Amino acid sequence: CKQCHVRKTYSVTINSLVNLRRPENVSVDSLNTRYVLRWDWPHETAANQTVTFTAQYLRNEKYWTSVCVNVLEHRCDFTGAIHYKISFLLRVWANTSQQSSGWVQISFCPDEHAALGPPSSLKLSSVKGDLEIIITDPLSSTNQSMKTLLNDRLSYRIQYWRRSEEPQVPKAKDLETKNNLVMLTELDRQTWYCVRVQSRDGSHKKSSVFSDTHCTRTEGQMPYWQIFLYFLISLLLSFLLVLLNFCFYKMITLLKNTFCPAIQLPDHIQEVQNIYTPLPAPK
Secondary structure (H helix, E strand, O other): OEEEEOOOOOOOOOOOOOOOOOOOOEEEEEOOOOEEEEEEEEOOOOOOOOEEEEEEEOOOOOOEEEEEEEEOEEEEEOOOOOOOEOOEEEEEEEEEEEEEEOOEEEEOOOHHOOOOOOOOOOEEEEEEEEEEEEEOOOOOOOOOOOOOHHHHEEEEEOOOEEOOOHHHHHOOOOEEEEEEEEEEEEOOOOOOOEEEEEEEEOOOEEEEOOOOOEEEEOOOOOHHHHHHHHHHHEEEEEHHHHHHHHHHHHHHHHHHHHHHOOOOHHHHHHHHHHHOOOOOOOO
């Protein structure tokens, strides 16, 4: 960042007016070119007093510019007010109708301090057995590519893995590139792969969070070993099905013979039954 040459300034304030507590935990919540100054003010005031805040920035050695004046919120949006490549001084104070606090001042250079966002979009498609990845650059507050501000410093870390695996395991593969169109080759056919991408700025060692994970299945002819494996699995399942039916039949037969056995009549009863059984009528 281009440094501001800020001269030391001195102010004389009546002590009776400067007895309000200062804002605390002043910081900048930033992403790409969106900058929001935030602070806390957990102090108590009189019931009839309303505390408001004023936030300013300094871009040269003379003049402070107000962005938020007498606001109730504990935030001030500096987006559009400060430039990405220049270092600024930001400050905020609290005041009521009768009191005011001292200023709390921080330095902020977006190029060094602003967080870098992930790719704004990611498209994944299968092309002849390979995976085509289309990466859209992270966007500024005006929907311009961050590459225009970072020049050739913007790069991407592509992480891909099989969907059945976790991305944290060593089998996940990484790829560094500055291109927006990337082809992943030498992948298994008919296999699901997942991809996520991270934006990086090597000069300031900044990395974004990963994008959402996208998954798709590669095309192409299934390998012969995989076809043979599926054939063996189908044979095994067929054999298990036949074996299961046979075992079920044997179990039913055993239960039937155990609980419902066939009754065999004694021989003398069978002889009596045969005597009294009428003979069939002659034709």
